[in-house]
Amino acid sequence: xxxxxxxxxxxxxxxxxxxxxxxxxxxxxxxxxxxxxxxxxxxxxxxxxxxxxxxxxxxxxxxxxxxxxxxxxxxxxxxxxxxxxxxxxxxxxxxxxxxxxxxxxxxxxxxxxxxxxxxxxxxxxxxxxxxxxxxxxxxxxxxxxxxxxxxxxxxxxxxxxxxxxxxxxxxxxxxxxxxxxxxxxxxxxxxxxxxxxxxxxxxxxxxxxxxxxxxxxxxxxxxxxxxxxxxxxxxxxxxxxxxxxxxxxxxxxxxxxxxxxxxx
Amino acid sequence: xxxxxxxxxxxxxxxxxxxxxxxxxxxxxxxxxxxxxxxxxxxxxxxxxxxxxxxxxxxxxxxxxxxxxxxxxxxxxxxxxxxxxxxxxxxxxxxxxxxxxxxxxxxxxxxxxxxxxxxxxxxxxxxxxxxxxxxxxxxxxxxxxxxxxxxxxxxxxxxxxxxxxxxxxxxxxxxxxxxxxxxxxxxxxxxxxxxxxxxxxxxxxxxxxxxxxxxxxxxxxxxxxxxxxxxxxxxxxxxxxxxxxxxxxxxxxxxxxxxxxxxxxxxxxxxxxxxxxxxxxxxxxxxxxxxxxxxxxxxxxxxxxxxxxxxxxxxxxxxxxxxxxxxxxxxxxxxxxxxxxxxxxxxxxxxxxxxxxxxxx
Numbered sequence: 205x206x207x208x209x210x211x212x213x214x215x216x217x218x219x220x221x222x223x224x225x226x227x228x229x230x231x232x233x234x235x236x237x238x239x240x241x242x243x244x245x246x247x248x249x250x251x252x253x254x255x256x257x258x259x260x261x262x263x264x265x266x267x268x269x270x271x272x273x274x275x276x277x278x279x280x281x282x283x284x285x286x287x288x289x290x291x292x293x294x295x296x297x298x299x300x301x302x303x304x305x306x307x308x309x310x311x312x313x314x315x316x317x318x319x320x321x322x323x324x325x326x327x328x329x330x331x332x333x334x335x336x337x338x339x340x341x342x343x344x345x346x347x348x349x350x351x352x353x354x355x356x357x358x359x360x361x362x363x364x365x366x367x368x369x370x371x372x373x374x375x376x377x378x379x380x381x382x383x384x385x386x387x388x389x390x391x392x393x394x395x396x397x398x399x400x401x402x403x404x405x406x407x408x409x410x411x412x413x414x415x416x417x418x419x420x421x422x423x424x425x426x427x428x429x430x431x432x433x434x435x436x437x438x439x440x441x442x443x444x445x446x447x448x449x450x451x452x453x454x455x456x457x458x459x460x461x462x463x464x465x466x467x468x
Numbered sequence: 469x470x471x472x473x474x475x476x477x478x479x480x481x482x483x484x485x486x487x488x489x490x491x492x493x494x495x496x497x498x499x500x501x502x503x504x505x506x507x508x509x510x511x512x513x514x515x516x517x518x519x520x521x522x523x524x525x526x527x528x529x530x531x532x533x534x535x536x537x538x539x540x541x542x543x544x545x546x547x548x549x550x551x552x553x554x555x556x557x558x559x560x561x562x563x564x565x566x567x568x569x570x571x572x573x574x575x576x577x578x579x580x581x582x583x584x585x586x587x588x589x590x591x592x593x594x595x596x597x598x599x600x601x602x603x604x605x606x607x608x609x610x611x612x613x614x615x616x617x618x619x620x621x622x623x624x625x626x627x628x629x630x631x632x633x634x635x636x637x638x639x640x641x642x643x644x645x646x647x648x649x650x651x652x653x654x655x656x657x658x659x660x661x662x663x664x665x666x667x668x669x670x671x672x673x674x675x676x677x678x679x680x681x682x683x684x685x686x687x688x689x690x691x692x693x694x695x696x697x698x699x700x701x702x703x704x705x706x707x708x709x710x711x712x713x714x715x716x717x718x719x720x721x722x723x724x725x726x727x728x729x730x731x732x733x734x735x736x737x738x739x740x741x742x743x744x745x746x747x748x749x750x751x752x753x754x755x756x757x758x759x760x761x762x763x764x765x766x767x768x769x770x771x772x773x774x775x776x777x778x779x780x781x782x783x784x785x786x787x788x789x790x791x792x793x794x795x796x797x798x799x800x801x802x803x804x805x806x807x808x809x810x811x812x813x814x815x816x817x818x819x820x821x822x823x824x825x826x827x828x829x
Contacts, residue, residue, distance in 0.1 A: 368549070372546060
């Protein structure tokens with residue numbers, strides 16, 4: 205009785221899990237599959253082709269958008285990593301609740317709110333022409349919190365007396381950071397940076413509000429394309445984007461296992 | 469002049485006074501121990517000597533120079549942390565070389581010092597291992613080596629044996645004594661384990677609630693405790709409430725209510741009539757049924773209430789006429805003595821007139 209009861213429960217657990225994962229991944233899988241479909245329409249499978257990837261590579265607007273996205277992601281993630289690391293260290297060291305709260309709020313805040321407020325800030329407060337710079341600043345804003353959380357989690361796992369030991373053995377505060385603190389938090393810093401890169405490259409909402417006219421990024425470009433029709437070219441670019449994001453996430457989790465828990 | 473001097477040092481955390489007006493003199497080459505229960509302020513003192521914390525009042529002097537404005541990295545003082553605090557991303561050799569690197573000691577000389585220190589702690593074959601590959605005892609030795617490599621004036625040890633198992637702890641005690649003798653560096657050792665303190669130290673400061681109760685050599689601390697707390701904290705001791713009586717026939721006498729008189733060693737500076745505690749170690753109390761106990765100046769009849777067989781010794785708990793329970797220690801040196809007395813046996817307990825101490829309130 206107990207055995208069959210457990211088996212019963214086991215079956216339902218499996219079935220539910222399978223259902224959830226299917227719900228999450230089947231749509232993604234369809235996008236990938238149809239990016240290789242030799243048809244203009246996403247309706248039925250005709251045959252395998254690299255054609256849409258070829259179209260993609262010759263689409264000037266698309267390439268420009270990809271270039272912008274990579275540039276924005278690189279610059280914003282680098283700056284967010286530096287600032288976020290500093291914030292994470294400060295949060296750990298001083299444990300000031302308000303500081304932590306302020307750094308983490310952008311993580312939890314609805315993107316639309318952040319997008320609108322940044323837009324108002326750029327055009328009404330600092331009178332900045334919207335474009336690459338405003339997008340980069342916006343991306344840095346929402347990335348810092350993620351980097352800070354990961355770096356702080358990393359620091360929390362380190363025995364505090366290790367830093368005291370460094371001072372005790374003759375290292376100045378700077379030498380302690382350079383020889384001890386930084387090497388120990390490096391995996392977290394790298395993971396945070398990769399996370400920031402990923403968030404930047406596929407951000408739509410905030411970018412949409414802060415891009416202005418003239419500058420397009422990959423997600424914006426995809427959006428403008430599907431307004432007309434979902435062509436397999438969109439599938440192809442989505443597949444590439446997915447691949448890039450996945451690689452980043454896997455890399456980040458390799459560097460710091462905290463990363464998979466870090467995202468709220 | 470003492471090497472290290474604490475003058476009226478006080479440290480408060482909010483309403484809590486962790487260290488209360490402590491003055492200590494620690495001599496060069498000494499193995500000095502701060503002993504006390506957790507929360508007595510011993511670790512706070514250590515942290516103030518290292519420079520991680522600063523006194524609210526008072527001074528800490530090294531070679532007569534106030535350390536207040538010297539940051540930890542510039543004090544010729546090293547700490548061995550309870551958790552060892554080895555750098556996990558560095559090998560044993562890199563850990564031990566860290567202070568040499570920070571002191572900018574040139575490569576050749578540094579290599580020589582590293583090599584000598586590795587030999588000193590018998591870790592030459594582990595130079596390239598990482599901390600996570602080491603046993604507890606080995607980590608301990610790396611921490612010691614790292615602290616001693618460029619010969620500080622003082623080495624502070626914060627319960628360094630706490631994390632080791634009993635057998636290893638005993639081995640490390642012997643190693644520590646030898647190491648300290650060999651390098652001649654002043655050790656300031658913090659522990660709550662009185663056995664460890666007695667075994668290792670030249671002198672011990674017993675602390676309680678942020679204050680120093682007594683500073684003395686181990687044998688004097690054990691043999692002549694000056695306060696009830698010290699008597700009770702170090703080893704086992706029997707205590708009887710007593711009052712000082714008029715000396716008679718050249719004998720100093722204490723009165724214990726319901727029991728009678730105790731002959732004791734000369735009492736100095738204690739007025740007749742003052743109250744206090746008579747304290748005597750279990751191994752100084754003799755137990756028997758026949759005449760040999762009666763020959764002692766102090767002897768009282770009692771009943772065996774419990775006995776604990778401990779292998780090397782048997783501890784008897786004997787209740788006396790006034791209800792007090794006295795512990796007596798009987799060594800099991802001769803075969804068959806383990807169960808000399810049974811629960812309920814009527815016995816005599818006694819001790820020499822010069823055994824035990826009177827602790828004035």
